[in-house]
Amino acid sequence: MARLQNPFARRPGRDLGPAFEAAAANAARATELLDAMLRDWPESDELMAEIRACEHEGDRITAAIASQPGQAPELVALASALDDVCDYAEEVADCLGLYRIEAPTDQALQLAAVLAQAAARIEQAVTVIRAGGDPSEHTAEIHRLENEGDRLERDALASLFVHGTDPMLVIRWKDLYERLEEGIDATETVANGLQNIANE
DSSP states (O other): OOOOSSTTOOBTTBOOHHHHHHHHHHHHHHHHHHHHHHHTTTTTTTHHHHHHHHHHHHHHHHHHHHTSTTOOHHHHHHHHHHHHHHHHHHHHHHHHHHTTOOSOOHHHHHHHHHHHHHHHHHHHHHHHHHTTOOOHHHHHHHHHHHHHHHHHHHHHHHHHHHHOOOHHHHHHHHHHHHHHHHHHHHHHHHHHHHHHHHHO
16 A cells, blocks of 8 residues: 555545644643653642643644544544543643652652653654654654663662552552553554554
8 A cells, every 4th residue: 555645634635734743742742841840849830730731732632633524543543642641741740749749759750751752752753754754763762762661660669669668658659650651651652553654
């Protein structure tokens, strides 16, 4: 099957490229804000409003894509996966206040940085695909980052159970680490979807 010049234009006159570029930029922004929020926590709690705005914007873009008549299921799934990245960023940010976190751990900072890097690669991959290019360089890096996230999460959890003295503190950080890793996993789901549509 001949490769489409722009895989986001599945039907004549209906190019969803701008919508996917907006969704990818929004996910990258949400994770960038989360990274900054963790690095400066708790002084950065005002960033929560901006992250929440990104999550709402992700919902809006996803709904707009999904509502297009006759939309390709793989594009709807891709939009949903992009929105998941924003959802996890918001959940982590929300938990910082909910759990009354006093200061971030080194492991949380590292996981947030990996998440932001992976989301930035998604944004780059979408731009490349829309131009008819091969996103393999970016999707491969996202897979590498996901593996790095797995390793960081394992080390973080191990450290919790070795050094944790307060059971409530262990529970809170375990939840935060898992949500950060789920966000990174979501970027890999997006990468798989992007590579699939680029290869069609």
